Each structure stands twice: as structure tokens, then as C-alpha cells.
Amino acid sequence: MKPVNASQSLEKPAIAFNSARFLTSASRRSECPEDSGAEIAFAGRSNAGKSSALNTITLNSKLARTSKTPGRTRLINFFSLSTPGCRLVDLPGYGYAKVSRDMKNDWQQHLDDYLVNRECLRGLTLVMDIRHPLTPFDRMMSDWAGHNGLPLTILLTKADKLKNGPARQTALDVKKELANHPSLVAVIPFSSLKKTGVDQTRLQLSQWLVGENAGKIAEEPEG
Numbered sequence: 042m043k044p045v046n047a048s049q050s051l052e053k054p055a056i057a058f059n060s061a062r063f064l065t066s067a068s069r070r071s072e073c074p075e076d077s078g079a080e081i082a083f084a085g086r087s088n089a090g091k092s093s094a095l096n097t098i099t100l101n102s103k104l105a106r107t108s109k110t111p112g113r114t115r116l117i118n119f120f121s122l123s124t125p126g127c128r129l130v131d132l133p134g135y136g137y138a139k140v141s142r143d144m145k146n147d148w149q150q151h152l153d154d155y156l157v158n159r160e161c162l163r164g165l166t167l168v169m170d171i172r173h174p175l176t177p178f179d180r181m182m183s184d185w186a187g188h189n190g191l192p193l194t195i196l197l198t199k200a201d202k203l204k205n206g207p208a209r210q211t212a213l214d215v216k217k218e219l220a221n222h223p224s225l226v227a228v229i230p231f232s233s234l235k236k237t238g239v240d241q242t243r244l245q246l247s248q249w250l251v252g253e254n255a256g257k258i259a260e261e262p263e264g
């Protein structure tokens with residue numbers, strides 16, 4: 042986990058997230074861009090809001106396709122940033138029911154292969170609907186990150202669906218549940234609608250991509 046570039050401030054993200062551009066899609070690891078530089082993947086249940094979060098972070102509503110219908114993102118989508126070698130990755134959601142079991146197993150296998158073997162992966166952003174956090178799949182992903190020492194940030198999306206108090210409480214509850222997690226960095230209430238948690242997320246991603254370490258950053262809720 043070597044940083045690409047160690048010079049950055051803690052207050053201002055070193056990465057220009059609005060520079061994100063679609064790079065390529067892959068259905069398997071062999072189709073992915075060269076395994077070098079630094080990548081951060083967005084994972085989570087289907088419909089949790091992964092693509093929307095990516096668009097919000099990059100200030101580009103057309104970057105990743107979003108949809109009311111679960112299962113919109115079916116490929117591993119790569120977005121390059123202007124900082125050389127840095128990429129954001131939108132993963133297909135897990136738990137999507139409306140595809141055949143064979144197709145599901147196939148996706149799962151390729152997704153697992155990406156997650157386990159991608160050397161340039163610097164961190165995992167696990168996206169959960171704030172109203173339904175820590176489903177069995179979420180726990181599996183979070184455990185997996187822990188076992189592999191992969192830095193993990195949890196975005197509790199659709200925070201606009203809850204009042205501020207309950208949203209903060211949910212973040213605290215999730216943190217408490219994962220108190221022994223070895224690589225959890227932050228639990229951030231996030232809203233693509235109200236832009237909650239966006240600056241904090243950008244700082245975290247920036248730190249992972251170009252920072253010297255993946256240390257904790259302040260977790261003051263925004264908005």
C-alpha cells in the first residue's frame with residue numbers, strides 16, 4: 042500500500058474530484074485497466090446509492106448511471122482522475138434479485154476476484170442505505186476488508202430520509218457494532234440529495250489515494 046504522492050494537506054483534498062472521467066468498463070479482472078497506481082472501490086447493496094454518491098463526490102451528475110431500478114450497474118466501471126494513476130471504481134451492487142442464479146454467481150465470482158486480487162486497491166467505500174445498515178452482505182464485505190487489512194469507510198447514504206438526530210445516532214450505532222473492526226476509518230452519514238458528508242468523504246478518499254497514511258480524520262457531521 043505505497044502512496045503515489047505523499048504531499049497533501051489534511052483540510053483540502055489533494056485530488057480534484059471534478060476531474061473524474063469515464064475510463065472503461067470491465068466484466069472481469071482481465072478486462073480491467075493495468076493494475077498500477079491507486080484505486081478506491083465503491084461497493085454495497087444494489088440500489089444503496091453507490092453511483093449517486095460517486096456523481097455527488099465528483100460534481101458530475103452524468104458520470105455514473107443511476108436508476109430507481111436496482112441492478113443498474115452491471116459492470117465494474119472505472120473513472121480516472123487528473124492525478125496520474127488515481128481512479129475511482131463503481132462496482133455492481135450485490136443482492137440484486139432479478140437476475141438468474143447463474144448470472145449472479147458469475148458476477149459474484151468476478152467481483153470477488155477483483156476485490157481479492159486487485160493490487161492497486163487502496164480502500165473500500167462501503168455504501169449502505171442509512172435506513173437499512175449492516176445487512177448480512179454488508180457485514181461480509183466489512184469483515185472481508187478487515188481480514189485483508191483494506192481501509193474501510195462506510196457511507197450511510199440517503200441520510201436525507203432521516204432527521205439529523207437519528208442519522209447521527211445510526212452512525213454511532215454502526216460504529217459501535219464495528220468497534221473491533223481493524224481497518225474501519227470512518228462512518229459518514231451521506232446524502233446525494235442534500236450533499237451531506239461530501240467534503241469529509243472527499244478528504245478521506247484523497248488521503249487514501251495520495252496521502253501518507255490512511256489515518257482517521259475528523260468526523261464532524263455536515264449540513
Ligand SMILES: Nc1nc2c(ncn2[C@@H]2O[C@H](COP(=O)(O)OP(=O)(O)OP(=O)(O)O)[C@@H](O)[C@H]2O)c(=O)[nH]1
Pocket residue numbers: 085086087088089090091092093094106107108109110111112113114115132133134135198199200201202231232233234235
Ligand atoms: N433521497 C435520496 N435518494 C438517493 C440518494 N442516493 C441515491 N438515491 C436514489 O436511490 C436510487 C438508487 O441510486 P443508485 O445510485 O443508482 O444506486 P446504486 O447503489 O448505484 O445501484 P446499483 O447500480 O443498482 O447497484 C436512485 O433512485 C437514486 O436517486 C440520496 O442520498 N438520497
Ligand SMILES: [Mg+2]
Pocket residue numbers: 091092093106107113114131134
Ligand atoms: Mg450503480
